[in-house]
Amino acid sequence: MHKGKGMKFVGDSRITTDRKPNVPKDYSEYPGRTEAFWPNFLLKEWLVGAVFLVGFLCLTLAHPSPLEGMADPTNASYIPLPDWYFLFLYELLKYEFASQNYILMGILVLPGIAFGALLLAPFLDNGPGRRPHQRPISVGMMLLALASVIWLTYESAANVDWESRAEANKPIPPGEQAEIDTEHAGYAVYENSCLSCHGDNLQGGGAGPSLIGIDKSAEEIATIAKEGIGSMPPDQFAGTDEELEQLVDFIVSVNEQSEE
Numbered sequence: 001m002h003k004g005k006g007m008k009f010v011g012d013s014r015i016t017t018d019r020k021p022n023v024p025k026d027y028s029e030y031p032g033r034t035e036a037f038w039p040n041f042l043l044k045e046w047l048v049g050a051v052f053l054v055g056f057l058c059l060t061l062a063h064p065s066p067l068e069g070m071a072d073p074t075n076a077s078y079i080p081l082p083d084w085y086f087l088f089l090y091e092l093l094k095y096e097f098a099s100q101n102y103i104l105m106g107i108l109v110l111p112g113i114a115f116g117a118l119l120l121a122p123f124l125d126n127g128p129g130r131r132p133h134q135r136p137i138s139v140g141m142m143l144l145a146l147a148s149v150i151w152l153t154y155e156s157a158a159n160v161d162w163e164s165r166a167e168a169n170k171p172i173p174p175g176e177q178a179e180i181d182t183e184h185a186g187y188a189v190y191e192n193s194c195l196s197c198h199g200d201n202l203q204g205g206g207a208g209p210s211l212i213g214i215d216k217s218a219e220e221i222a223t224i225a226k227e228g229i230g231s232m233p234p235d236q237f238a239g240t241d242e243e244l245e246q247l248v249d250f251i252v253s254v255n256e257q258s259e260e
């Protein structure tokens, strides 16, 4: 007997009144496969997928990739790092068997095996049971993948000094950036002798500190340019006295301007 017999709901003309309910076929003659793929199985898969996706989104929101300083093409000592969710791949490429001569191993073969295994997953271990211990190959592969990703991520993150890295790569707020007069006669000298360490905006870089807001007189700067200071090697400047004067004048003018 039909439910609601004697009654017909005809609110939507696109739905035929004699439409059958979406009851899956009877699969009981295929032992172990007792579920309709569409929509029952797919719906469950999709739900699980959605839960993971939302979880990942929450994680990336809670730990956004840090905003670093302005990209500086002259800074050769900067080590770019991928965001945390790719750190494991980054770490993989540090191993000898996955780098240098074996780089194809790291970028093609190993990831290829991982994704290939995903593709093969439905064909491996396709016995009737659905409990984990009845699917040893799939479960084993999944645990192995999970363990390697977690381990590699941990290895990669543990070797980075995140605090000093963040300190060294602080974004420069636009207001604090000095206006650099590249037309200044001293700029060309600076560009040749000092830019590689002190950055193209005097903001400092991997090898040298910022030259903005320094507490040094023109004479001191000239001396430093010739003789170095602390960990700055001497003889960075090799030119005429006139060029040295222009260079110092340039650095001083940038400093005066930044004090305003």
Ligand code: HEC
Binding pocket: 190, 193, 194, 195, 196, 197, 198, 207, 208, 209, 210, 211, 214, 215, 216, 220, 221, 224, 225, 229, 230, 231, 232, 233, 236, 237, 247
């Ligand atoms: C090889 C990299 C390198 C080059 C090239 C270089 N410097 Fe330096 N400079 C440094 C380092 C490192 C320091 C920090 C020294 C210290 O305090 O131990 C420094 C410090 C300075 C200081 C002192 C900053 C302060 O806070 O008091 C001045 C001024 C300076 N450099 C000017 C120059 C000038 C001018 C040139 C170009 C002629 C130049 N530097 C080229 C690496 C460099």
